[in-house]
Amino acid sequence: MAFPKGFFIGAATAAHQVEGNNIHSDYWRQELLPHSSFTEPSGAACDHYNRYAEDIRLLTEAGLNAYRFSVEWARIEPEEGRFDEKEIEHYRNVIRCCRDSGVEPIVTLHHFTSPAWLIRKGGWEAESTVEYFRRYASYVTEQLGAELSYICTINEANMGLQLAAISKRYMLMAEQAQKAAASGAKQAEGKVQVGMNFEKMMENMKFAAMENAQAFGTPQPQVFVSARTPEGDMLVMRAHREAKAAIKAIRPEIRVGLTLSLHDLQALPGGEPFAEAAWDEEFRHYLPYIADDDFLGVQNYTRTQYGPQGQLPCPEGAELAQMDYEIYPEALEHVIRRVREEFSGDLIVTENGLATADDSRRVAFLRTALAGVERCLADGIPVRGYCYWSLLDNFEWQKGFSMTFGLIAVDRATQKRMPKPSLAFLGGFAE
Ligand code: BGC
Numbered sequence: 001m002a003f004p005k006g007f008f009i010g011a012a013t014a015a016h017q018v019e020g021n022n023i024h025s026d027y028w029r030q031e032l033l034p035h036s037s038f039t040e041p042s043g044a045a046c047d048h049y050n051r052y053a054e055d056i057r058l059l060t061e062a063g064l065n066a067y068r069f070s071v072e073w074a075r076i077e078p079e080e081g082r083f084d085e086k087e088i089e090h091y092r093n094v095i096r097c098c099r100d101s102g103v104e105p106i107v108t109l110h111h112f113t114s115p116a117w118l119i120r121k122g123g124w125e126a127e128s129t130v131e132y133f134r135r136y137a138s139y140v141t142e143q144l145g146a147e148l149s150y151i152c153t154i155n156e157a158n159m160g161l162q163l164a165a166i167s168k169r170y171m172l173m174a175e176q177a178q179k180a181a182a183s184g185a186k187q188a189e190g191k192v193q194v195g196m197n198f199e200k201m202m203e204n205m206k207f208a209a210m211e212n213a214q215a216f217g218t219p220q221p222q223v224f225v226s227a228r229t230p231e232g233d234m235l236v237m238r239a240h241r242e243a244k245a246a247i248k249a250i251r252p253e254i255r256v257g258l259t260l261s262l263h264d265l266q267a268l269p270g271g272e273p274f275a276e277a278a279w280d281e282e283f284r285h286y287l288p289y290i291a292d293d294d295f296l297g298v299q300n301y302t303r304t305q306y307g308p309q310g311q312l313p314c315p316e317g318a319e320l321a322q323m324d325y326e327i328y329p330e331a332l333e334h335v336i337r338r339v340r341e342e343f344s345g346d347l348i349v350t351e352n353g354l355a356t357a358d359d360s361r362r363v364a365f366l367r368t369a370l371a372g373v374e375r376c377l378a379d380g381i382p383v384r385g386y387c388y389w390s391l392l393d394n395f396e397w398q399k400g401f402s403m404t405f406g407l408i409a410v411d412r413a414t415q416k417r418m419p420k421p422s423l424a425f426l427g428g429f430a431e
Helices: 026-032 048-061 085-100 116-120 128-147 159-179 185-191 198-216 230-250 272-282 284-290 331-342 359-378 397-402 421-427
Strands: 008-012 066-070 104-110 150-154 255-257 259-261 264-267 295-300 303-307 346-352 383-389 408-411 416-419
Touching: 008 104, 008 346, 008 421, 026 116, 026 198, 048 085, 048 416, 066 383, 085 104, 085 128, 104 128, 104 346, 104 383, 116 198, 128 230, 150 230, 159 198, 159 230, 159 272, 230 255, 230 284, 255 295, 264 272, 264 331, 272 284, 272 303, 295 331, 331 346, 331 359, 359 383, 359 421
Parallel strands: 008 066, 008 383, 066 104, 104 150, 150 255, 259 295, 264 303, 295 346, 346 383
Antiparallel strands: 408 416
């Protein structure tokens, strides 16, 4: 089964998760706090900063034709208003490397990490961030825009509200568990599609507040991946729109969109109102701000089911990913179809993947997920590409390096790359 000519078959990464030594970023600081919620610091990560050419070569040789990666704001603007030409040159080289290999570079401007200085200025709840982000987007477009056809402004723009909801639920469960002197708290962890250590975060809260105050001037730094207020949620939308306008003013031909983390929300009888409310929060209320975008980046990993009392645990006997949520590759097709009912622009699957130690499981996951995408295309849904998460086994945020999502394994002692069979399997779908 091959997709039509021009359909992107790619893999995705994010700067902080693979490059290494992202020392001016907020995450770098948070990872090194004495009471950090991170299992381990990102350190040299996969040294992709120095080894990108080898990684893009492996991707190309396996037949893939697109590479989604992010440029790191904290490298490009390490201090407020100081833009580093050397770092822009680095990303120019990465883009050239893609182009020389016939690989489409799909660039994300913001993938969770921000410069530490931005967080000291109030981060993702501060009005000034909208203008800072616009200025950064404009600089990147001036410098790199000539080589780009696709830009994702903000990765998983809806992550903050998901975290707000899950933190609230987690607190409630932890309280109940404490009262009942039983632990039911761990259950809540797996429901967000990103590596977070909620238990550790709660335990560390008291100390972390003090340490954060020292590092960022506030006990509760508003990094991107933290619980957002409704006002902060709208601020993210304004940042997206301003950045998009800035990109279009310089290069109207670049196709611009953002990406959203979308679960396949399924209602069992009686669960409909819960599933609807979750879809409103996760997707529908963003529509006014993205309806005229050139594309939407769809990011899906699993499903969530609702019954008459609300969210249900994973079905009995379900196989779980390393991330502790259900392995359910059918979710992608369901989400694409659901999004299509309300969003008429192009869709790009900017992330979909599985953390597993068993690569044959990943191959099976890809087979099912891509068959779903193919059915969507056959029905005329404008899906333009599929990027698997992730090209490399990498730094899964608070969960560290233990989650293996990659098509390529990385020996962290030697940084040696070891392509898994799933890499060539995915490449086989490209025209
Ligand atoms: C994020 C990635 C992350 C992946 C797997 C997505 O939420 O964009 O950065 O590694 O999920 O958890």
